[in-house]
Amino acid sequence: MAKDPVRVLVTGAAGQIGYALVPMIARGVMLGTDQPVILHMLDIPPAAEALNGVKMELVDAAFPLLKGVVATTDVVEACTGVNIAVMVGGFPRKEGMERKDVMTKNVSIYKSQASALEKHAAAGCKVLVVANPANTNALILKEFAPSIPEKNITCLTRLDHNRALGQISERLSVPVCDVKNVIIWGNHSSSQYPDVNHATVATPSGDKPVRELVKDDVWLNAEFITTVQQRGAAIIKARKLSSALSAASSACDHIRDWVLGTTEGTWVSMGVYSDGSYNVPAGLIYSFPVTCQNGEWKIVQGLPIDEFSRKKLDLTAEELSEEKALAYSCLN
Numbered sequence: 396m397a398k399d400p401v402r403v404l405v406t407g408a409a410g411q412i413g414y415a416l417v418p419m420i421a422r423g424v425m426l427g428t429d430q431p432v433i434l435h436m437l438d439i440p441p442a443a444e445a446l447n448g449v450k451m452e453l454v455d456a457a458f459p460l461l462k463g464v465v466a467t468t469d470v471v472e473a474c475t476g477v478n479i480a481v482m483v484g485g486f487p488r489k490e491g492m493e494r495k496d497v498m499t500k501n502v503s504i505y506k507s508q509a510s511a512l513e514k515h516a517a518a519g520c521k522v523l524v525v526a527n528p529a530n531t532n533a534l535i536l537k538e539f540a541p542s543i544p545e546k547n548i549t550c551l552t553r554l555d556h557n558r559a560l561g562q563i564s565e566r567l568s569v570p571v572c573d574v575k576n577v578i579i580w581g582n583h584s585s586s587q588y589p590d591v592n593h594a595t596v597a598t599p600s601g602d603k604p605v606r607e608l609v610k611d612d613v614w615l616n617a618e619f620i621t622t623v624q625q626r627g628a629a630i631i632k633a634r635k636l637s638s639a640l641s642a643a644s645s646a647c648d649h650i651r652d653w654v655l656g657t658t659e660g661t662w663v664s665m666g667v668y669s670d671g672s673y674n675v676p677a678g679l680i681y682s683f684p685v686t687c688q689n690g691e692w693k694i695v696q697g698l699p700i701d702e703f704s705r706k707k708l709d710l711t712a713e714e715l716s717e718e719k720a721l722a723y724s725c726l727n
């Protein structure tokens with residue numbers, strides 16, 4: 396029997412990421428090729444015409460799984476009945492800006508959209524915040540939508556996770572699908588800690604630690620880390636626009652794994668509400684290694700953290716605490 400359609404909200408749908416993301420959702424990349432969807436697309440009035448153009452293209456593409464499109468500048472209409480909300484709307488970083496610089500503009504959007512989601516989304520709606528500063532926008536959304544369970548509010552660090560997999564794959568000339576269990580700790584910013592201490596590569600004689608295969612701790616502890624931390628800025632420099640296709644694809648990965656589950660023996664990175672695991676202060680949205688089952692994520696516990704890593708986990712937590720304070724000062 397055909398499944399009932401799932402309603403997926405994409406805010407900022409007339410923007411770059413939105414334009415890459417909505418066809419992926421309509422093709423089943425996010426929720427599976429047997430899952431019909433109804434797309435809800437929100438943007439602001441100056442982008443209404445462009446948004447309508449995206450809707451026209453979705454109709455023209457005749458996606459078999461797409462059972463309806465709501466394209467609107469009304470936040471209540473956009474949020475009504477949605478099961479999944481991908482929050483992309485906001486202002487992107489330009490060359491030379493840190494993600495913190497976009498804070499003032501974006502946190503106030505997340506405060507106001509929190510209440511629309513809380514009041515009008517379907518029960519159990521899963522929220523993924525993509526717009527920067529992603530962790531802090533997600534935290535503001537959580538704090539101003541107190542009736543949405545904190546486990547349902549997450550932010551995107553899967554792009555950084557995928558970037559880390561990509562760097563290892565390039566370095567070792569192995570297929571990216573053979574690399575697993577990297578971790579992005581902390582903030583989706585240049586303070587994040589891409590950690591390969593538990594990562595492995597599938598080989599004909601079984602999984603081997605990345606460190607054993609790379610045989611270059613200097614590269615792994617320095618250049619690898621900064622390349623992943625700075626990849627967003629490198630893309631902006633090259634494209635004069637921030638990443639879009641990789642962000643859209645990673646957003647699909649994030650939701651797909653959250654809803655349909657992670658593969659046995661594999662974890663992924665998600666920005667989630669900290670419960671104090673790994674001595675990360677509770678009350679931050681912080682990226683952890685997680686596994687997902689039955690629509691719920693769980694932080695992977697018990698991984699040994701060496702002194703080098705500890706410092707990096709703490710540094711990115713400190714930045715998030717500062718961002719939280721700054722966000723509240725912007726809202727006051």
Ligand code: NAD
Nearest residue numbers: 407409410411412438484485486487488526527551554642
């Ligand atoms: P963009 O400027 O192309 O699109 C953003 C869209 O949001 C625009 O159409 C704009 O009109 C719309 N918008 C602005 N305010 C809105 C509001 N209040 N409600 C609804 N829509 C609104 O930007 P983009 O390149 O698509 O990037 C979107 C966001 O995602 C940026 O904040 C960017 O920094 C961030 N980003 C995050 C990641 C990540 O990994 N977390 C990766 C790439 C980009």
Ligand code: LMR
Nearest residue numbers: 488527626627628637638
């Ligand atoms: C990215 O990581 O590509 C995005 O967050 C865009 C940015 O500002 O770096």
